[in-house]
Amino acid sequence: MRTVPSPSFEGARLVQSRVRNYYTLIALIAVMFAAEATMHFTHFTWSRWIVTITAAVATILAFGAGLKPADFGLGPSTYARGIRWATTIIVVVVAAIAVALAIPRLRDLFHNDAYRTLPWALTSAFVLIPLQTVIPEELLFRGIxxxxxxxxxxxxxxxxxxxxxxxLWHVVSSLGLTASNEGFSGAVGTGTVGTILGILGAVAFTGLSGIVFGWLRVKTGSLLPCLALHWAANGAGAVAAAFAWQLG
Structure with a gap:
């Protein structure tokens, strides 16, 4: 005769499953932040890709653990809506950047030492930024x-x-923000106080951005608008930096 589990047993098993899932999620977050620190504090070629590798492995494990494409915002039923939102976002952000570049007082905010030449900015915008930043971070934060x-x-x-x-993810990457961006350094300085203000500003800005990305993900049910907004801010921003240098 088949034994039917008691409600108390089922409840205990559900609690254990949830606790185990939370521990797994905490472990993933710890690995993510360790990967981010490794990428920024080491100078090996392979370390440039450690966050990408972490995101790829975590995504495979997440699917194996039971997450569905819909949990990532990648359900087939959301493709059409996601593409419409993504296209609109890119057009609006790129147009806003173009307008800002045309205003001399705002142009200094785009001066980033990392993107002084257009060829490197284009390579970064269409290869490195999508593969090393946009796709991995969206899979990790708005996906898993x-x-x-x-x-x-x-x-x-x-x-x-x-x-x-x-x-918090952007604490490490913002350590040299004021030193590499003339607009920010002119506003807050380049000393210790300027560095701290730069970090706090970056964390606050990206935290608010995370709310916008999360809202987009929930509102549309799709990860595509998040990818589009993230790329438009970073990728189009890199190209804008190169143009800002050329415009003097």
Whole structure:
């Protein structure tokens, strides 16, 4: 005769499953931040790709653990809507950047030492930034983390948690922000205080960006608008930096 598990047993097993999933998510976040630090504090060729590799492996493991394409915002039913939103976002952001470049006082904000030449800016915008930044970060934050949290928490809580993590994610990458950007260094300085203000500003800005990305992901059900906005800000921004240098 088949034994039917008692409700208390099923409840205990559900609790254990949730605790195990949270531990797994925390472990992933720790690995992510370690990968980000490794990428920025080492100068090996392979370390440039460590976040990309981490995102790829984490995505495979997440699917193996039970997440579905819809949890990533990659469900087939969302493709058409996602493409419409993504196209609109890119057009609007690129147009806004073009207008800003035409205003001399705003042009200095685009002066980034990393993108002084147009060929390198184009390579970065269409190859390196998508593969090393945009796709990995969106898969990790708006895919795995947000998708996992939405299964267990309210939308507001899930979006808020991933936004805070996204802001903290940029602490390391913002360490040299004021030194490499003339517009920011002119506003807050390049000393210790300027560096701290640059970090706080970057964390606050990217945290708020994380809310926008999370809202887009939930509103459209698609990861494509998030990818589009992230690329438009970073990729189009890199090309804009090159043009800003050329325009003097």
């Amino acid at each position: 983390i947000l998708g996992s949290l939405l299964r267990r928490r309210s939308t507001v809580v899930a979006v808020a948690i991933q936004a805070v993590l996204f802001g």
